[in-house]
Amino acid sequence: MPLTVLGDQDVSRILHSLDRDDILKLQQSLADALHWYSTSSDANDCCSDFQPERTHLKRRDGSTTLFMPASGMTGQGVKVVTISPPDASGLPTLAENLSLSSRESSTSSPRDSIFTVSSTDVSSISSSLPHASSNTSVDDIGSGTDASSVKHGCSSASTIRGSVTLLDGLGNTVGLINAEELTAFRTALASTMLLKKRQSVHDLTVFGAGKQAYWHIRLAMLLRPGEIHHLNVITRNFESARKCVMRLYNPMPNDPNYVNPIGEKYNSKTKTNLLTPMHTEYERLLKEYVRSSNVIFCTTPSTTPLFPPGYLTNPEGRKKGRYIACIGSYKPHMVELHPDILRYAVAPHHEHRHFHKRQKEGGAVIVDTVTGCLKEAGEVIQAKLLPDQVVELGELFMLKRDAEKRMAENGEKMESGCNFQDNSGLKEWLTKGNVIYKSVGLGLMDIVVGNELINKARERSIGTTIDNF
Incomplete structure (x- = not known):
């Protein structure tokens, strides 16, 4: 049985070649697996009964090693990753001094606190920033490395290191994949x-500028081409945000034949704002960006809320429906959204008592795994949500075969990608209302996406293959 080994560059090469149709197919495969995980009996290998809980190993140096075994339709697998202690101070609370730490201020200036990009190419960004680090390579872009670590010769380009081992149904090892890029991609997927x-x-607002933020932005632009008119990236370090945006349009600089699915230049309709707490009007702009957003991605390991709850829970903040995805916090003490926002989302609302415009609430927070989020998601724990106040993502989608059957019966054309359950109230909430999604990660996601990458690698002769392993 051959073994295919994919290094970080191999994984990046495959992922950056995916176009919109490829992403939709991957999402359908993942949706099917998550649906089986949430709803099936023990007759299916994706069932939650066959998904062991992940194990944590705390090391003396403060890092944490995670062992995440999983079972999928085509076999089993395990991901082993070591997470270095992150700088989890997050963005400053508005009651505090809004200046950055001395470590960051050594590489940023007030001039770098906000920057706007509109209808320009990547090279103009680099040339317009006099304080850009000259010794930062494209390989560091979006990797979670800030400018100071590059300047001082820090070799660590990410806080996550590890691999995914894939086995077939008979237990033969068929794949070994670097987990760094894969983890960020499958989470964003x-x-x-x-x-x-x-x-x-x-309007899309993103907190953070690492690989998670990068893949969330990239997939959003692939799935909704030309529809994102404003992109706001909010982070503590301006240089990392600049590199994250640059990488979107030039992810493979060493490949002259590479064709970027999202285009070679900035979309003429997209205006990009980069904001750091050093800006003198940080509080005003933060409120403006959050309030104007249709979509918010939170990708930071913060231990304090990224913005006050009133931005979204007071009458003005409730006028617009938003989709908010929080994936950065993975321990009980970490929190990106204020618990009051989650409490408001699950609280019963009586329409006749409200005289102001207010978007529909679903009465629940969407999670990737109920058991995992109740144990590890800081927002869910601190908001004291009950099991009946969270719903798993897999429960919201129909299996591909069921969707095809329904479309055929109704004489409708089958849509690509995921399909919601046939419920009008559910669809209205998911498409127009206020939706919060919280993820702590599932080994099943790595197995499903990892197997797809192995198949594509073999089709394109990418990576290293060991025959008769």
Whole structure:
């Protein structure tokens, strides 16, 4: 049985070659697996009964090693990753001094606190920033490395290191994949499942500028081409945000034959704002960006809320329906959204008591795994949500075969990608209302996406193959 080994560059090469149709097919495969995970009996290998809980190993240096075994339709697998202690201070709370730490201020200036890009190419961004680090390579872009670590020769380009081992149904090892890029991609793949059918994605705000943020932005632009008019990236370090945006349009600089599926230049309709807390009007702009957003991605390991709850829970904040995905916090003490926002989302609302415009609430928070989020998601734990106040992502989608059958019966054309359950109230909430998605990660996601990458690698002769392993 051959073994295919994919290094980080191999994984990046495959992922950056995917176009919109490829992403939709991957999302359908992942949606089917998550549906089986959430709803099936023990007759299916994706059932939650066959998904062991992940194990944590705390090391003396403060890092944490995760062992995430999983079972899929085509076999089993395990992901082993070591997470270095992140700088989890997040963005400053508005009651505090809004200046950055001395470590960051050494590489940023007030001039770098906000930058706007509109209808320009990548090279003009680099040349317009006098304080850009000259010794930062494209390989560091979006990797979670800030400018100071590059400047001081830090070799660590990411806080996550590890691999995914894939086995077939007989236990033969068929794949070994670097987990760094894969982890960020599969998380974004799940987060953006609900993005495809949102009524509006005009304004997108992203907290963070690492690989998670990068893949969330990239997949959003692939799934909704030409519809994102404003992209706001909010992070503590301006240089990392600049590199994240640059990588979107030039992800493979060493490949002269590479064709970028999202285009070679900035979309003429997209205006990009980069904001850091050093800006003198940070509080005003933060409120403006959050309030105007149709979609918010939170990708930071913050231990304090990224913005006050009133931005979204007071009458003005409730006028617009938003899709909010939080994937950065993975421990009980970490929190990106204020617990009051989650409490409001699940609280019963009586329409006749409200005289102001207010978007529909679903009465639940969407999660990738109920058991995992109740144990590890800081927002869910601190909001004291009950099991009946969270719903798994897999429960919202129909299996591909069921969707095809329904479309055929109704004489409708089958749509690509995920399809919601046939419920008008559910569809209205998911497409127009306020939706919060919280993810802590599932080994099943790595197995499903990993197997797809192995298949594509073999088709394109990418990576290293060991015969008769």
